[in-house]
Amino acid sequence: MYKYLDNINKPSDLKRLSLIEMDELAKEIRKFLIKSVSKTGGHLASNLGVVELTLALHSVYDTTKDKIVFDVGHQSYVHKLLTGRKEKFSTLRQYEGLSGFPKRKESVHDCFETGHSSTSISAGLGIALGRDFCKDKFKVVSVIGDGALTGGLALEGLNHLGSTNTDMLVILNDNDMSICENVGGLSNSLYNIRMTKAYRKFSKNMINFISSVPVVGVKATNAAVRIKDSLKHMVMPGAFFEEMGIKYFGPVDGHDYKSIVHALKELNNIEGPKILHVLTTKGKGYKYAQDNPSDYHGVSKFDIAKGVISSSQLTYSSVAGNTLNSIFERDSKSVAITAAMISGTGLDILFEKHSKRVIDVGIAEEHAVTLAAGLATSGIKPYFVVYSTFLQRAYDQILHDVALQDLPVTLLIDRAGLVGEDGETHHGVFDIGFLSTIPNLTIMSPRDLVELQDMIEFSHSYNHPLAIRYPRGKAVNLSSHVRDSRLMKWEWIYEEPKIAIVAIGKMVETAIKIRESMALLGIKIAVVNARCIKPMDDLSIQKLSETMDYIFSLEDHVYSGGFSSKLKQKLFDSGYIGKFKSFSLPDEFIEHGNTEILLSKYGLDNNTIHKNIIECIRYNEGYEEIS
Ligand SMILES: Cc1ncc(C[n+]2csc(CCOP(=O)(O)OP(=O)(O)O)c2C)c(N)n1
């Protein structure tokens, strides 16, 4: 099948290849990636861009002892191919299959787990300093993209790294693209470095000229040295890093295996913190991906000949984008913020029509929240649209900069609940927990797309901090119910005595289906849409407490800190005497895999919930007594 790749089962197998054979291997790897990812889905463009880089890394370093940290880790497929996992690639991102990100339990060659952006420099520095403390000997390399470098954590890592003299290499994989447009000063600085030869020729001449300037007299000396240094730093590529105390090298062609290997070997002999700037092409080797790397950043299954067909499916993200658009049409003081996820969050729709009011801050969620707070104090109505999992890193900004001042910032939290194939680092199953502790913050979750529209409309005139959480994927419309403007109150979709299911978000649809399956057995069940998670609806709590013998709660969130645990406490406080059972995710990290498979594994599928409720009602099993 593959003349060279079939014989690569461990990194040391690379050593026997000539340069020409290495080029052939690179071609085979690209062919393999395109074919395999077209069947499984995954992160394609980023991995096509790092083939030669990864080959060079594994040619120079021995990752049975040297440590390579891949930032975000979505571009680690080539690394996985070279480290004995080729045969498993057909299981990529599937339940119990290969993860799409580095996983320590998968391989000794995966030294640090990633998934959230901008962690690799801090992690690599920690590994390096740990090595130094233990007087150990191995190399440490952090591979970070130009997008990930815009993350504050990366800059914190660089700042600290530059103050040490530890031996560590940062490789900046600069493909002039994350999945956002170039954002901010750092991107511009990188652009200047990688731009036309003229700039680079100019900078080289300037350095030669400055170095040749004779310095005379004491005053002249000081002035000349200052001029010399400032001019040198002004024109020298990588001044940004050099100023931090990190020796800058490059840029080198990230597709020239021989040059990268040469550079890495040279750098191995240079002590202290270093950064190698590598220029790559995202999507290289597959025209569709090369021409449109953002569309091929994360792909579902596709036809190689035809390329990815964009989905026409109505998603909660597009509903959010369209609803914001109608608000933006009416209100020129509404502004949306994204942290490098403009299309993933459905804001591309908004950007087309209101580009000046859609701010992409790069991968900088903490900054995005505090920026929103600042905007709010200037009379703007700010919306930060963000994946639940990525919002985790902005907890203090929500608390300290938004809620404490009770500012009218709205957080549209996409990808709330299980997200499926991205796994542990991406499931949005902790947000109720970390947000519920924050005073002044209201948390809502719509049962369907109609209620999401209502909630976003409600947010526009709501003058306090508000978080609206909604799931990844296809938007449903449970339109059999009357639209209701009292969104802070729970919706009693079906009223029955004795037995109730209280559900949030996408689990309301499940509750309705359980009611229908129970009705076939002659069991009548009330269904309550607890659409305002915080504050809870005290009148509904009282009504449940007074009229129910069995209460079941449904959520796609971990139990601790989630809706169910809070409902149980509220019922207890209200004097409820009866039986209670929560259907929540366990207090664990949930692995990757198809969402339906995960829901079934953790007992949140319709059949399991139905069976468990029957066991409670008929056999008095599996519930808690609240009294
Ligand atoms: C904290 C955080 N925010 C957002 C993301 C989503 N995300 C994944 S990859 C990516 C872009 C990374 O760009 P870059 O580092 O340049 O890598 P490339 O894909 O270009 O190789 C983003 C924003 C994330 N993984 N983590």
Ligand SMILES: CC(=O)[C@@H](O)[C@H](O)COP(=O)(O)O
């Ligand atoms: C690697 C990363 O963090 C993003 O690319 C993420 O995988 C996108 O997730 P969605 O596919 O849910 O947009």
Ligand SMILES: [Mg+2]
């Ligand atoms: Mg990039």
